[in-house]
Amino acid sequence: MTRLTPLHEVHVALGARMIDFAGWDMPVWYGSATDEHHAVRSAAGLFDLSHMAELFVTGSEAAAAIDWALLIEASDMPVGRARYSMMCNEAGGIIDDLIVYRLADEEFMIVANASNGPTVFAEMQERAAEFDARVVDRTDEFALVAVQGPKAEEIVLRLTGPELGDLRYYRVAEVELLGQTAYAARTGYTGEDGFELFVPAAVGTSLWKALLDTGAEDGLVPVGLAARDTLRLEAGMPLYGHELTLETTPFDVGSARLVKSKPGGFVGADALATAADEPHDVLIGLIVDGRRPAREGYAVLDGAGGEDRIGVVTSGAPSPTLDRNIAIARVHRTVETGETVTIDVRGTATPAEVVELPFYRRPQ
């Protein structure tokens, strides 16, 4: 049974090409994914992210429950802070990557990937069972609309008032939007400045239209999932199911900094303590020769002559900003920036240059 976000009618009315994404009918583009990508880098883009899961953890031991369930150190998060973290299983494999927002001393919002919402919810409930904490899936109560790009702040502040301009990166605050209480977070998945706006589902379409009305003159356009993917790829951000899987530990994906030693322990701690001292994979950036993109699943071979398999492409696409084909790969030996490796692109041995991630950093 395909699910619809509160903004579904808007996408259809705009003529978006719709696809099934994690069981939701979502816009993949409205016209040209490349144009939408460029708009986010040069002006601003408007995203419907209502398919993502919003899980609320409340109670006197909410922080302790989250400390146990996830990698994060929730107990020392100030109210109004957001942190990127992961949920792991007992073997240290990644169940999901997510952002935790501390809304109050005893209230946290966890935003998980749409594809993992039900799993993360079930695990959170189970892991929080021994704590004085309640876990509620409030996904259906919200519409989540993101505005990302150099013009995002200017556009959003016209609707919220100027104080929101003081909200720093990875902070969250309550705001008044269209007469409703909402949350605004300075987080995103594009490498640009911007806000993610959590509003009651019933005003999702009104917010979307209000943003487009005020933002059109600045170049604000609706942006679908195809451009969302090329934007995050350029920004070197991992995508669950590609860079991150149950078979990867945080160490395999460049996320060792997320693994903390916590006095109360956490699910997966023992396995990760062992894994910390063992060989692990690394994620690398690649700029790929030729006209065919490297795609997930293509083999990465050693050196320019490439015969020995050293890893696999996890994501790849043409980069609109770089005007080159780019890819992220997970390899089992260290490589040097500037080194040449070979990618098996549908039977053709294709050279690729190792580069540092991210491929793109926004001008500061």
Next chain:
Amino acid sequence: MSEIPEQLSYTAEHEWVAHDEVTIVGITAYAVEELGEIVFVELPAVGDKVTAGTPCGEIESTKAVSEIYAPMSGEVIEVNDVLETSPEVLGDDPYGDGWLFKLRTDDEEYALLDADGYRRLIEA
């Protein structure tokens, strides 16, 4: 509803077939809309023998790779070289300059859909 020229025949894999002095094969406007921006086209080689219903090439968009299926069995006698350097021509003019290849074929055409049949297929 995307363009479906009346005089062409169609397959369930969204190819069109024109019957002139030779048989010309392309993909439909519907297919192009589904694919998005096309970055690479791999065509069969002149002289290749192709079999109806089996893959004979690839079309790659920014998002994914799709296969080209031979709509009829026969021998490839010409391919649209323009698409090698300018794959976007396929998306711009799928029924004209974006043709894919030409076949010499003895196959019957009964296995193909007419414009109405194709329209019903994609409306379903």
